Amino acid sequence: MNYDFDKILNRKNTNCLKWDFLKERFGADNLLPLWIADMDFRAPEPVLSAIRKTAGQGTFGYSGRPQAFYSSIISWMKKRHGVKIDPEWIVVVPGVLAGMCTAIRAFTKPGDKIIIQTPVYPPFSSIVTTNNRKLVINRLKIRNGRCEMDLAALEKQIDKRTKMLFLCSPDNPVGRVWEKQELEKLSRICLKNNILVISDEIHSDIIFKGHKHVPFLSLSAETAKNSITCLSPGKTFSLAGLYISAIIIPDAKLRKEFYREVEAAKIEASEPFAITAFEAAYSHGEKWLEAALEYLEKNADFLVDFVSKRMPALEVIKPEGTFLAWINFNKVSKNPDTIRNLLVKKAKVALMTGSNFGPGGDGYYRLNFACPRSILKTCLERIEKVF
Numbered sequence: 001m002n003y004d005f006d007k008i009l010n011r012k013n014t015n016c017l018k019w020d021f022l023k024e025r026f027g028a029d030n031l032l033p034l035w036i037a038d039m040d041f042r043a044p045e046p047v048l049s050a051i052r053k054t055a056g057q058g059t060f061g062y063s064g065r066p067q068a069f070y071s072s073i074i075s076w077m078k079k080r081h082g083v084k085i086d087p088e089w090i091v092v093v094p095g096v097l098a099g100m101c102t103a104i105r106a107f108t109k110p111g112d113k114i115i116i117q118t119p120v121y122p123p124f125s126s127i128v129t130t131n132n133r134k135l136v137i138n139r140l141k142i143r144n145g146r147c148e149m150d151l152a153a154l155e156k157q158i159d160k161r162t163k164m165l166f167l168c169s170p171d172n173p174v175g176r177v178w179e180k181q182e183l184e185k186l187s188r189i190c191l192k193n194n195i196l197v198i199s200d201e202i203h204s205d206i207i208f209k210g211h212k213h214v215p216f217l218s219l220s221a222e223t224a225k226n227s228i229t230c231l232s233p234g235k236t237f238s239l240a241g242l243y244i245s246a247i248i249i250p251d252a253k254l255r256k257e258f259y260r261e262v263e264a265a266k267i268e269a270s271e272p273f274a275i276t277a278f279e280a281a282y283s284h285g286e287k288w289l290e291a292a293l294e295y296l297e298k299n300a301d302f303l304v305d306f307v308s309k310r311m312p313a314l315e316v317i318k319p320e321g322t323f324l325a326w327i328n329f330n331k332v333s334k335n336p337d338t339i340r341n342l343l344v345k346k347a348k349v350a351l352m353t354g355s356n357f358g359p360g361g362d363g364y365y366r367l368n369f370a371c372p373r374s375i376l377k378t379c380l381e382r383i384e385k386v387f
């Protein structure tokens with residue numbers, strides 16, 4: 001089967017946040033958008049055909065989740081990540097963030113502290129503060145050009161009110177695929193201090209050669225019981241707007257408490273298109289993913305090569321996973337408005353501003369390279385002209 005990731009899709013005039021809402025987000029319309037983290041690729045054909053079949057029914061009532069839905073997650077996790085999931089552990093909600101917010105309300109009280117490690121996906125901080133919990137920020141440190149967790153600093157920040165830690169695995173935006181040893185050290189600290197780990201593994205299927213995603217719950221039985229893992233095919237298969245996530249909770253008591261909050265907010269997922277697409281993606285999407293990974297890695301190589309050869313004032317490290325590149329513009333200017341103005345007004349590209357990702361993000365921009373290579377090339381050439 002040939003997959004045409006080079007094909008440019010016209011996403012304009014489809015209510016597409018990435019392409020149609022640039023004026024609202026960036027103050028200008030005619031930008032090349034490589035900002036929000038969704039793909040400019042058509043989803044796998046088996047997923048599209050499952051969605052068409054559902055659409056063809058012509059009725060869109062409440063959906064249940066068949067056994068095949070749960071089996072698709074179990075076999076995906078076993079095959080792709082070598083981990084055994086018990087079907088009982090799975091709770092299904094409309095999206096990873098919905099699951100994380102539910103975990104906050106189920107397992108912490110207002111005023112409790114939640115640790116995040118920045119730079120990280122911006123809602124990690126906003127869902128803590130909007131739920132009236134206290135944010136504890138532990139900055140990732142850069143060593144030999146690679147981001148690492150600063151676990152010594154993390155330990156120092158822990159006190160009796162520290163109840164939860166959000167792990168972004170792999171990390172959006174820095175593209176780190178965490179290694180087993182780092183995760184084990186983190187887990188030991190959390191177990192010792194009764195800190196529950198919420199492991200957001202939404203990007204865990206986009207892993208490049210030479211790296212391996214280690215599911216947090218696979219570390220040990222003890223770690224599994226002290227963790228909640230959020231999975232979703234949304235980023236992997238160009239389905240981000242369908243909003244569905246499998247929340248994996250191995251500990252029965254935690255699961256009961258989590259489920260009580262799901263019931264209290266009435267958020268259990270029962271949306272027909274999301275359920276159909278989820279099952280089809282995990283059951284029949286693997287070949288497409290293999291091809292997409294190859295294409296994405298070539299995009300990553302192209303980008304790193306372009307930046308290092310043609311824009312030496314910028315710095316970028318090849319991401320180990322995710323379709324996101326984290327580009328350092330600090331040598332160009334220390335003034336964030338100057339860079340933003342150049343990108344938006346002169347280069348006419350829309351990238352995500354690094355400061356949104358918390359401490360450590362100033363002067364960086366995140367570029368989403370899940371797009372045809374010709375779009376990526378045009379974007380980089382426009383940046384090159386201006387910088």
Ligand SMILES: Cc1ncc(COP(=O)(O)O)c(C=O)c1O
Nearest residue numbers: 037095096097098121172200202
């Ligand atoms: C790390 C991470 N977590 C969660 C999400 C959002 O997940 P959902 O739309 O399922 O709530 C994103 C989207 O970009 C993300 O990058």
